[in-house]
Amino acid sequence: MNLDDDLRRALKRQPPSPDFADRVVARIARGDLEGGRSPALRWLAAAAALTLVVGGSVRYYAYQQSVAEAERVKAEIRLALQITSEKIAMVQLRLATGSTYERSGRNP
């Protein structure tokens, strides 16, 4: 008995099913290339997607914060302008009233 020859006979090449090549080409033609991805690649893709979602959420939150801050500053400026405007109006009123008393020769 020659084990080397016996192994060669036992492990000789065998053909796959007759439509094997056609099935491979059809799978490629319909763009079904995902099945070949290794588990590591699938995990990497999932991790990348998660990073994008988390990164996007953080940026959106930061954007929302800056919008809220801008709104707050705008409201403060509006209030300041309103106060200033009222003060000016009061000064104008006093100036106008003062002129009337001066013209009539009476003290207010």
Place this chain on the structure above:
Amino acid sequence: MTGALAVAEDLDQTLARAQDGDPAAFATFVRHHQAMVFSLAFHALRSRPAAEDLAQEVFVELYRNLARLESAAHVAAWLRRVTSHRCIDELRRPRRRLEVVTDVLPDSGEMPAPPEPFLAVRLRRLVGELRPVARMVVVLRYQEELEPSEIADALKMSINTVKSHLRRSLAALRKGLEA
């Protein structure tokens, strides 16, 4: 020009056409190598459906990597390496699908009668009991007739490790046959 050289040149031209996106050229490559890839997987996994699935995935991966391959010889070596590593990974998976042994006795008219009708079946079963890497070394050595240096290159291990696997595997197979 020898016949083998002409075939190699033909395959190099076929590779160039496949790289240009010719599906018929790629199909030619699949047909040329399908027996090698399928048989490596079949002898390692001992399941025809699992071997066909794995072989299909190897060819899909080949399609994705086609642009990086430089020659027909490079394609053959790449296919051997990727198939071997995928088989070892599959064999190491903790909850691998059950092996469906699909050995069949040869038809009476298929080839000259082997010295012992059941010997090939027994040997395939014994090879299937070897550990994943040792099993792949034996399959590459006796299916593909590779030298230890070529097996070392395909499996990214030293020649001495390959020789050691072969020596121990042959001893285990002899012992199994005697049992």
